[in-house]
Amino acid sequence: xxxxxxxxxxxxxxxxxxxxxxxxxxxxxxxxxxxxxxxxxxxxxxxxxxxxxxxxxxxxxxxxxxxxxxxxxxxxxxxxxxxxxxxxxxxxxxxxxxxxxxxxxxxxxxxxxxxxxxxxxxxxxxxxxxxxxxxxxxxxxxxxxxxxxxxxxxxxxxxxxxxxxxxxxxxxxxxxxxxxxxxxxxxxxxxxxxxxxxxxxxxxxxxxxxxxxxxxxxxxxxxxxxxxxxxxxxxxxxxxxxxxxxxxxxxxxxxxxxxxxxxxxxxxxxxxxxxxxxxxxxxxxxxxxxxxxxxxxxxxxxxxxxxxxxxxxxxxxxxxxxxxxxxxxxx
Amino acid sequence: xxxxxxxxxxxxxxxxxxxxxxxxxxxxxxxxxxxxxxxxxxxxxxxxxxxxxxxxxxxxxxxxxxxxxxxxxxxxxxxxxxxxxxxxxxxxxxxxxxxxxxxxxxxxxxxxxxxxxxxxxxxxxxxxxxx
Numbered sequence: 096x097x098x099x100x101x102x103x104x105x106x107x108x109x110x111x112x113x114x115x116x117x118x119x120x121x122x123x124x125x126x127x128x129x130x131x132x133x134x135x136x137x138x139x140x141x142x143x144x145x146x147x148x149x150x151x152x153x154x155x156x157x158x159x160x161x162x163x164x165x166x167x168x169x170x171x172x173x174x175x176x177x178x179x180x181x182x183x184x185x186x187x188x189x190x191x192x193x194x195x196x197x198x199x200x201x202x203x204x205x206x207x208x209x210x211x212x213x214x215x216x217x218x219x220x221x222x223x224x225x226x227x228x229x230x231x232x233x234x235x236x237x238x239x240x241x242x243x244x245x246x247x248x249x250x251x252x253x254x255x256x257x258x259x260x261x262x263x264x265x266x267x268x269x270x271x272x273x274x275x276x277x278x279x280x281x282x283x284x285x286x287x288x289x290x291x292x293x294x295x296x297x298x299x300x301x302x303x304x305x306x307x308x309x310x311x312x313x314x315x316x317x318x319x320x321x322x323x324x325x326x327x328x329x330x331x332x333x334x335x336x337x338x339x340x341x342x343x344x345x346x347x348x349x350x351x352x353x354x355x356x357x358x359x360x361x362x363x364x365x366x367x368x369x370x371x372x373x374x375x376x377x378x379x380x381x382x383x384x385x386x387x388x389x390x391x392x393x394x395x396x397x398x399x400x401x402x403x404x405x406x407x408x409x410x411x412x413x414x415x416x417x418x419x420x421x422x423x424x425x426x
Numbered sequence: 427x428x429x430x431x432x433x434x435x436x437x438x439x440x441x442x443x444x445x446x447x448x449x450x451x452x453x454x455x456x457x458x459x460x461x462x463x464x465x466x467x468x469x470x471x472x473x474x475x476x477x478x479x480x481x482x483x484x485x486x487x488x489x490x491x492x493x494x495x496x497x498x499x500x501x502x503x504x505x506x507x508x509x510x511x512x513x514x515x516x517x518x519x520x521x522x523x524x525x526x527x528x529x530x531x532x533x534x535x536x537x538x539x540x541x542x543x544x545x546x547x548x549x550x551x552x553x554x555x556x557x
Contacts, residue, residue, distance in 0.1 A: 378469040
């Protein structure tokens, strides 16, 4: 167990590698109840979110979900999150645990008459059930990614979100906190392998999902991070002007994905000799090599560029690759 | 499959969780069951160069799991005669067989008197229990 954003979190149950492989081949379950749940409700809830979130909230029907960013005036990323439209005038935001308070304060400051922001994180638990057999094992119907519906697992009522952080088919199940132990037992009883933070990190890194605090921060902008697709630059959200300028001028640096071409495991904070720094690094259980992401000058960011990474004083070769690093369809 | 905890008699142990099997002025070195269990499945072995000299209590290389990096501390001084290429290729060999196939280096001892300072299996077990 390790402390994480004020929670005691398991790094692993059986081992990072077997847990990782279970999610790629079958089904795993992660207790992600540490994540924050904020609700924005009211006749002007849409206006508040459309002016603070980077993506176009007007595209959401009730039942839809969307990956989006909370941005600052400089176009920096306060948080990345998923917004769910839960009713005509009500939205659910599932946010990073470590940013829960900052997000809440940020939205409260932007609150307008007719929009009410609430933090009800402590009332709800969230289990991510991920893997190619996840829906089948849970007995849940197929559904489009980035949608949600109410459902039931062994008699426990849950909000079934077709979202996740692994690149696999899967759902995130939200339920009242008091139902969480029974839901966990039901999901594990249906054959999902318990997985910890360690596998969550290697799974998301293989598919190049950014981790807030590592790969994206309030000092990195969405365009440089390759998240321009989450920014509806024709809407007038906080920082949109700055992001339009960065996009027009072209970013100075880019968040790239790389694989090691020599035996070594890159880690966060290691310097890239071409200029830049590793923001996430680990061992890929699927590819059995070191992989990572990091910022490099735009001139060094093309796929195929050879990089040199300083691994505790040893210069080790790496190569820029297309995202995602691991792609099931190509194997 | 994880192997059962064991600390074979006949090996010498260093408090940093390394073992040495000493024969005819040479020693084979590795990490103990406790060390591999604490690290988890190994995915990288940064080995020393053959022919290099290593000094007692200093780092001679590193092993890494997905989440952690650990220095390898040599219990004895000497010249590296051989590196276990099997572990370089398949570091998880250490988890499968820490005292056998999972050995890390073989060295020629430069100061056999250093052996006196190492722990026997009982003393190492006592150290683990007290920590």
